[in-house]
Amino acid sequence: MRIVILLLLVAFSYAYVATSVYVVEIKGVVGPYTYSQIQRAISLAEQNNGLVLILLSTPGGLADPTLQIIREIGNSPVPVVGYVYPDYSYAWSAGTYILLSTHIAAMAPHTVIGSCQPISGGIPVNESKILNALIGYLETVSKSYGRNGTFARLCITQNINLDAETALKYRVIDVVATGVDDLLKKINGMTVLLRNQQTELVVENPVIRRVEPSLTETLQMWLSDPVMSSVLSLLAFLLLLAAFITGHPAAAVAAIILLVISMFSILPTAWLGLALIIMGAVLILAEILMGMATHGAVAGVGAVLLVVGFLSAYPANVFSGELIHIRDWWLIQLGLYINIAILLGFLVFIVYKAVIIHKQRPPSEILTTLKGAEGVAVDDIGPGSPGFVIVFGEYWRAVSDTPVKKGCRIRVVEIAGEILKIEPVQC
Template sequence: MKKWILLLLLTCFSNAYIVHTIYTVEINGIIGPYTLSQIERAISLAEQNNGLVLLLLSTPGGLADVTLQIMKEVGNSPVPVVGFVYPDYSYAWSAGTYVLMSTHIAAMAPHTVIGSCQPIAGGTPVNESKTLNALIGYLETVAKSYGRNGTFARLCITKNVNLGADEALRYKVIDIIANDIDDLLRKINGSSIVLRNQRVEIVVIGSAIQPVTPTPTETLQMWLSDPVVSSILSLLAFILLLTAFLTGHPAAIVAAIILLVVSMFSILPTAWLSLVLIIMGASLIVFEILAGMAAHGVVAGVGAVLVIIGFLSAYPASVFGRELIHIKDWWLIQLGLYINIAVLVGFIGLIIYKAVAVHKVKPPSEFLTNLRGMEGVALDDIEPGVPGFVKVFGEYWKAVSDVSIKRGCKIRVLEVQGDRLKVEPAGINTPEGTEGEK
């Protein structure tokens, strides 16, 4: 009853934002392009369904450019975004602190830590005043826009200051300490925030929690962002390049290029990565078919997997679940759909072409050696009416002749007669390396 009375009062006397669904994004591990993609999808879902976005932070940090984009996305969000360092005994260092400070409501579990925001490049702390002053000014501005402590924003960059939950609340760095998600939702219910320069009251009337899970592409990017995985891929690419240099084998070159491209996936925008996967997969399928299925379908199989992953990533799970969602880069998805259709039609067309061609052409061995005028060597004595074996173009054939041909003599193919060749002597009818009889 109290909840409905509160809802009625807030609706009548203030600008209330009614929350029906909580869309959660778990930010674990390194913050990268996949994190931005998940947050964008969560905000779109919340906007379409009158929801709230809850970022669950447990991260050592991440990429600076992506973090600044996330802060901008959160700042311009049409829906409330709550940052929560959770679960207990977690941490949100560096980029995690930046993201937490940019949310409309910042919360921490009791035994969590934030701070250590000095940027690092190549494993070395950045001390350049131009970079540091820019980050300090931006983080201070963002923190003060939510009424938070700007001094901490400066100290966590210049001095790598760290704060626990109690200290962060005492110094007005965060807004709430909560034991869990349910406790957090109770405490934010009825709170006032500034949303797009307008003060609104949050009213939580629904506690349905909807996780925004990573798409296949986002999962792939997370996996590739692991330093161990990245090092292994780089080592394999180097080995393949060395092999290609020593042997000149084109397959090694292609494999090395693929590994190098894949290793760059972790820094590409996720929206573009789906398109890249589809193009790579389609290229591998076409390459395998044009090569006459030389790899027995393995390359085409890898290509098919890449196309499927790219397709599933372009159309997130929320679309298949019939949820309304605003897709920011819709033209990319349309382009991906057209490429999928073109690849499918082309693949089916090539299969039909190959099937028809198989029935029209002669067997491969006959096709390769059915060349009139090709020369070879007699392996047996051949007499009229008495066939023998010859070697032509590396193949062994049974052959007939209208004249006598001695073993070891050069022969010339006249025609193919079923499963045997009709041949004639090529030059003097004497074995190679010997003189004819005088």
Template sequence: MKRSLTFLLIVFIVFSTSMVIAQADLGRESSVQKATVMLKIELSGIIDSALVEYVKKAVEEASSNKYAILMLLNTPGGSLDAALHIIEILRRSSVPVVGYVVGRWAVSAGTLILFCTHVAAMQPGTIVGAMQPVEVSPFGGYRPVNETKILNPIYKEAEACLKLRNRNTTVAELMVYHNFVMDAEEAYNSHVVEFVAANVDELMQKLRGLKVDTIAGTWMLEPETIIDYPPSLSIRLAHALSDPLISSLISSLASLLILVGILTANYHVLAFGVVLFLVSLLGVGFHINIIALALIIVGISLVIAEILFVPGTTVVGVAGFISLVLGLLLLPAVAPTTISPEYMRLTFYTVAAITLPIAG
């Protein structure tokens, strides 16, 4: 009798333990959310504040609908401040974000963004890296930034993103301090990205069944549908104006119009040139302080007064010119930007090729 009771007790304990384990496994499975729809966004061209707003809206849209995000990256870099805002959005995202480098590259600021995505992938032939920032002057020049007080935080941000996603952190130092560049195969073999895929369809196949942890819990990627999420018209316009190539062309044209307006006493041309010049300043992201803005406004006003009301009064015109120059010189330098030097050279040569013949 005792043996029977002992046997039944053992059976009961084993059965109860099995049930508890099964319920725990079931609970874990039920807590995993499935992402069957992916919201596709494209970050192309310069990384700027317009793209920050674009990514923010996309994450909000995806979060409200329980979508994952497929972020296509093809960028030479851009504003460091904008890139840092984007990676902060990615860190706080409750839905998985898959970064996929397509076309040519995602260097500089683009690499930093890729590092912070929950899943990183690259198209064969694309490259990442070259994260040393450059500093752009108000007059179109640039220089590589070597100050450790700027480089060290960028390095730590890159390292933190790689560590957060359980990737190889050793490449961060090479890319920030030595402009190291990797192609897709090198990045994959070095555990910097999780996948190499020739196209979106191949990437979707590789993502199926993958579990991804976000701040809201664990997700399983089971992509069946991709929904395009294009930027709004206002974001597109702001993004276009923020491109150094476009803003430099606008600035050069504005300078020529202002010069022609002054020399010919044509205030219509002058006014149009001033408007274009201000647009170009907004485009490249200048944060104009009050004194500089006041000097510019006073300078322009004096020059216009010279032309319209007191022609021939050299003192007024000279004072206006000096005020305008001082205002321009007092404009704060643009914050360090992580745009590839190659793209900056292209911008310089393009602007020079277009404006020099006109000026000559």
């Protein structure tokens, strides 16, 4: 009877022949960029009869991208293999979630998984509503692939950890392999649940292709780094302080730029390119409306953001050389040409405005001598009664042969050391 059932299962099962393996390496914190990278890998594998191999060596990551990755793998038309690798690596928290959601879960011999209790603001979450939801979800996912659902519960409620041999013994994973080649040999001929269909996986001499992070994913990964986030926040605070003390608009604009950029790490990767384009355009327009007050510095930053945004808005395959079928390709090409034309138009206009302003008055002369520069009197100033003025957003001690009222427009006649000699222009 058992033989008959086995023959029936084989007769009604399908085979998936993988001629290529698309490798995604997750070495750091799981974030929106990870989800985007896995999405691209699945798309490439679907177009080229491949499977996706996720190499995990991560302390964990954000909850929303992790749940999106689990859902993406569950609906994948191609097999996705999770592998905690290399030796002596770990896949904790979000890494364990992802591993348990793959069609085939594997570990290198001296690796560890577990510690899945969610953390919010550095504090472990103990709210039953959240914990029960995650427990039920991870148990369901694990059991759907015929694995031990009890571990899914215990790694959340008790933060237990398992090594490779123990995980294999209790059916938490499917394979222990010493390397990628060993793994591919062991999974050849295995049966996986692919879109609720028992499917035999055939892997013979596949071509291994690495799916590297795209420009947008790399940028978002860089912005999500805790050290970089701290540096950006500190710089933004210092610039805001400088803007408050000096009243210089460039310092305020730079601080706002850093604050906005620091928030890009929480955006879905697909929207990051659009956010960069919008921010770049806003900065360029702000520079123009300010009459090029920062001599093109703000507009230059905006132009850089526009370039990065435009490059980020297109599939990484366009620039990495990967062959992938895209329907209506001419629309993407047309959009690229239009965006490049707009960008070049912006840059030409910026250069034109900068040249006009520089011809009117060389910035180097203004910054080195201040002679002829205009500002505002902060105090009442007169013969024998020095006071302070604001020129280019900075405070200067000044004297005048003519009485100058507080709030009047002034012009710098000459500079002697750190004291300006001024005259009234308008009051």
